[in-house]
Amino acid sequence: xxxxxxxxxGTKKEVIIEKASKLFREKGFGAASxxxxxxxxxxxxxxxxxxxxxxxxxLQTICFRVANKFMTNLETVExxxxxxxxxxxxxxxxxxxxxxxxxxxxxxxxxxxRHLPEPYxxxxxxxxxxxxxxxxxxxxxxxxxxxMKDIDPYVAVLTILSAISxxxxxxxxxxxxxxxxxESNMVKYLIEGLKK
Amino acid sequence: xxxxxxxxxGTKKEVIIEKASKLFREKGFGAASxxxxxxxxxxxxxxxxxxxxxxxxxLQTICFRVANKFMTNLETVExxxxxxxxxxxxxxxxxxxxxxxxxxxxxxxxxxxRHLPEPYxxxxxxxxxxxxxxxxxxxxxxxxxxxMKDIDPYVAVLTILSAISxxxxxxxxxxxxxxxxxESNMVKYLIEGLKK
DNA sequence: AAAACGTGCTAACGGTTGTTAGTTTCCTAT
DNA sequence: ATAGGAAACTAACAACCGTTAGCACGTTTT
Numbered sequence: 139x140x141x142x143x144x145x146x147x148g149t150k151k152e153v154i155i156e157k158a159s160k161l162f163r164e165k166g167f168g169a170a171s172x173x174x175x176x177x178x179x180x181x182x183x184x185x186x187x188x189x190x191x192x193x194x195x196x197l198q199t200i201c202f203r204v205a206n207k208f209m210t211n212l213e214t215v216e217x218x219x220x221x222x223x224x225x226x227x228x229x230x231x232x233x234x235x236x237x238x239x240x241x242x243x244x245x246x247x248x249x250x251x252r253h254l255p256e257p258y259x260x261x262x263x264x265x266x267x268x269x270x271x272x273x274x275x276x277x278x279x280x281x282x283x284x285x286m287k288d289i290d291p292y293v294a295v296l297t298i299l300s301a302i303s304x305x306x307x308x309x310x311x312x313x314x315x316x317x318x319x320x321e322s323n324m325v326k327y328l329i330e331g332l333k334k
Numbered sequence: 335x336x337x338x339x340x341x342x343x344g345t346k347k348e349v350i351i352e353k354a355s356k357l358f359r360e361k362g363f364g365a366a367s368x369x370x371x372x373x374x375x376x377x378x379x380x381x382x383x384x385x386x387x388x389x390x391x392x393l394q395t396i397c398f399r400v401a402n403k404f405m406t407n408l409e410t411v412e413x414x415x416x417x418x419x420x421x422x423x424x425x426x427x428x429x430x431x432x433x434x435x436x437x438x439x440x441x442x443x444x445x446x447x448r449h450l451p452e453p454y455x456x457x458x459x460x461x462x463x464x465x466x467x468x469x470x471x472x473x474x475x476x477x478x479x480x481x482m483k484d485i486d487p488y489v490a491v492l493t494i495l496s497a498i499s500x501x502x503x504x505x506x507x508x509x510x511x512x513x514x515x516x517e518s519n520m521v522k523y524l525i526e527g528l529k530k
Numbered sequence: 531a532a533a534a535c536g537t538g539c540t541a542a543c544g545g546t547t548g549t550t551a552g553t554t555t556c557c558t559a560t
Numbered sequence: 561a562t563a564g565g566a567a568a569c570t571a572a573c574a575a576c577c578g579t580t581a582g583c584a585c586g587t588t589t590t
Contacts, residue, residue: 150537166448169364172578184579185538193578249445252362287526292511293519300500301493308492311463315488323489330483331527346567368548377568380549384567389548 151189154179158196159242167197167246167253194255197246201254204247205265207236212272222280223329229273230298230328234321237305248303270295280332287334298328347385350375354392355438363393363442363449390451393442397450400443401461403432408468418476419525425469426494426524430517433501444499466491476528483530494524 280286372379476482
């Protein structure tokens with residue numbers, strides 16, 4: 139049997155992925171090297187390959203882990219008996235929270251997916267397209283029910299998701315605004331913009 | 335004298351920068367190679383160095399060209415005698431238009447500035463900080479005057495700028511929505527969210 | 531005790547990177 | 561025609577890339 143993942147599954151692979159996510163965000167996937175990563179893990183570059191299969195496997199793991207998280211949450215929200223505004227509120231808040239405490243992962247899924255190798259790239263993009271379509275459907279539903287103002291659902295989705303992903307430049311400079319204020323103000327802005 | 339920039343200054347350097355901007359956006363600065371770029375320009379890699387000094391000089395040119403454009407515009411808007419809402423409307427529309435027809439340049443200034451070498455990186459970030467601060471001041475002014483709803487100005491700026499930069503994922507998939515509809519809907523969303 | 535395995539190491543591979551040196555080509559101005 | 565200069569070329573550099581092979585060490589399982 140193994141040596142390290144005896145009890146808790148805080149395996150070395152997980153350490154590698156975590157360190158890699160920091161590195162990929164700082165330097166970009168293309169510019170981050172395996173030797174760089176190895177140094178942060180405290181090991182020689184070649185040793186990494188006892189735990190992972192390739193550099194891009196790390197990227198895949200990160201991207202799809204994030205994608206699945208959002209997908210699962212969307213399904214929960216979709217099948218809940220709330221108003222469309224509350225649904226969007228829930229979704230926006232999850233996105234913001236993910237951005238706040240899974241920052242590195244979300245950032246990479248947002249910006250470095252381009253470097254996924256091919257069957258995965260198409261898969262990822264199709265998942266993303268589907269996710270956005272379904273968000274758009276909620277908004278469309280909200281407009282039909284008269285709960286939201288008449289706006290292009292696609293543009294609204296784009297605006298919301300992009301606005302949230304911009305939190306990354308807040309992350310770097312934790313100035314005046316606290317995390318709670320950030321969340322409440324951003325939700326306020328984005329939801330008020332939807333309300334009829 | 336030269337050979338190519340006789341009349342119009344559509345120099346080869348400009349061609350290089352333009353091709354590079356396409357390439358940097360597609361692959362990222364780190365993953366785009368000079369040999370790749372050379373092929374798109376129709377020349378050997380070494381020949382590029384008759385026109386430019388280094389790979390990162392191209393990045394610098396792109397980033398600061400965009401930054402200057404926005405800075406200049408901001409100064410014009412700041413000193414104009416309009417309502418704060420109209421000012422923000424103007425600024426948002428310029429950002430959207432820039433995103434629509436200078437897409438590659440703006441994208442790179444938005445996402446690839448990390449790879450700027452060091453005196454330039456700090457310079458760029460400080461310019462950006464200042465730009466955002468001044469946008470925040472306009473919103474703060476709008477709140478004081480009772481033209482805008484009470485929202486954290488910093489969060490509002492973040493939301494607006496990020497929302498616009500998300501147009502890049504619309505660029506890739508010119509589906510149903512036209513450019514005009516995109517602009518009007520996004521302005522509607524973002525300005526309505528500010529109005530009192 | 532012995533076999534099997536997980537995990538680290540060093541060395542090396544074939545390829546690519548940005549960039550420089552030195553030379554040739556070709557247009558322009560005298 | 562000829563000199564000059566801009567811009568192209570080939571060749572090469574040192575460094576770095578992701579990854580593999582082969583081996584050593586220690587723990588775990590039989």
